[in-house]
Amino acid sequence: MSVIADRLKNVSISASAAMTQRARELAAKGIKVVSLSSGEPDFPTPAHAIEAAHAAALAGDTKYPPMDGTPALKSAIIRKFKRDNNLDYDASQIVVSGGGKQVIFNAMLATCNPGDEVVIPTPSWVSYADIVKFAGGVPVAVPCHEQAGFKLHPEDLEAAITPRTKWLFLNFPNNPTGAACSRAEMAAIAEVMLRHPNVWIMTDDIYEHLVYDDFQFCTIAEVEPRLYDRVLTMNGVSKAYAMTGWRLGFCAGPKELISVVSNVNGQNGGGIATLTQAAATAALDGPQDLLKERAAIYKERRDFVLDRLSEVDGLRCHKPEGAFYIYPNISGLIGKTSKGGRKIETDVDFVTALVEEHHVATVQGAAYGMSPFFRISYATSMEKLGEGCARIAQFCRDMR
Structure with missing residues (x-):
């Protein structure tokens, strides 16, 4: 009898984590690798957030935390939702977890029965489908095609919903494409969902503040208030505030749902470190100017990468509205x-040859459910982006 649980048979290792690990292995051999595989900001955590954690430690705030978040952090999250999204919640509608991934994991464990279907617009973040499968659900991919700007078409969404559909996942701005939904596009999605009152909606808004060219972010519960009572809105401090290592995400939703998510959260994590919660409180309540300042830098990087890769024969790049990724078609x-001498028959072949021969780490489109593409993260310095783009261009030019 195997010690490994059957539930893990269909759960894969994160492709982006695997590529990041390969880059580290090459670097350990003294090879200079340009890593464009990790979706992690290269900016520091805001100083006032670090100072808040330090102050909390000095004050002795190092005991067990409340399972679903400290009152101070919950209050800051409530203010954030009102300020940024015009959404009203109270403390009983908020749960704090160990990053956005744990929020989604807890929600699926709390709600998915075997065979429940979860509609996932694709390309999508590598972990969505695996989390659904781990919880016993069935991920249902809905293609968001390149020619449509990687947007979710209402007709495709309608066709994917069945009597077994439990959830719809939304992630705009999107990982890996950077596509974002305008208010009109989100309203069209909402119109479909109003016709399916038994389907819940989970919206992953982690890239909310990373939008460019005057694009206006919106979230579905804000756009269509009639959906408020069946939307779980997830966010966090990792991307906008460059706090990936602090491990904190949060969600808000109807009390009925939050109650069961909180129950799983309490058994699954036991509360988030008090110092992390103090830092997150300071980030959410402190000066917000840095969000626009950093978004302007990301926009400059996006344009830099697009300009260089658009000149490469064999690559076709869609201009993303947000996040910090480009998803070239190969x-x-x-x-x-x-x-x-490597034959390029798939995007897996492409990224493998690229990292082994020219030492640039990226992630294959197959990991996100749509090929033949690869994902580049421009959450790094202009120097690394310049070197990475030059190596990618040479790699492509050398192909025969």
Whole structure:
């Protein structure tokens, strides 16, 4: 009898984490690797957030925390939702967890029965489908095509919903494409969901503050208040405030749902470190100017990468509205052979050859459910982006 549980048979290792690990292995051998695989801001955590954690430690705030979040942090989250999204919640509608991934994990464990379907617009973050499967659900991919700007079409959404559909996941701005939904596009999605009152909606808004070219972010419960009572709105401090290592995410929703998510959260984590919660409180309540300042830097990086990769034969790049990713189409390179003799038949072949031959780490589109593409993260310095783009261009030019 195997010690490994059956539930893990269909759960895969994160492709982005695997590529990041490969880059580290090459670097350990003395190879200079340009890593464009990790979706992690290269900015520091805001100083006032660090100071708040330090002050909490000095004050002795190091005991067990409340299972679902400290009162101070919950209050800051309530203010954030009102300030940024015009959404009203009270403390009983908020749960704090160990990052956005744990929020989603807890929600699926709390609500999914075997065979329940979860509609996921695709390309999508690598963990969504695996979390659903772990909870006993069935992920249902709805393609968001490149020619449509990687947006979710209402007709495609309607066709994907069945009597077994339990959830719809939304993630705009999107990982890996950077596509975002305008208010009109979100309203069209909401119109479909109003026709399906038994389907819940989980919206992952972690890239909310990373939008460019005067694009206005919106979230579905704000756009269509009639959906408020069946929307779980997830967010966190990792991307906007460069606090990935602090591990804190949060969600808000109807009390009925939050109650069961909180129950799972209490058994699954036992509360988030008090110092992390103090830092997050300071980040959410403190000066917000840095959000626009950093978004302007990301926009400059996006444009830099687009300008360089758009000149490369065989690559086709969609201009993203948000997040910090570009998702180039490599269909023009499929069937070719790299200078190192590797046949490029899939996007897995492409990223493997790229990291082994030119030492640039990226992630294959197959990991996100749509090929042939690869994901580049521009959450790094202009120097690294310049070197990475130059190596990618040379890699593509050398193919025969």
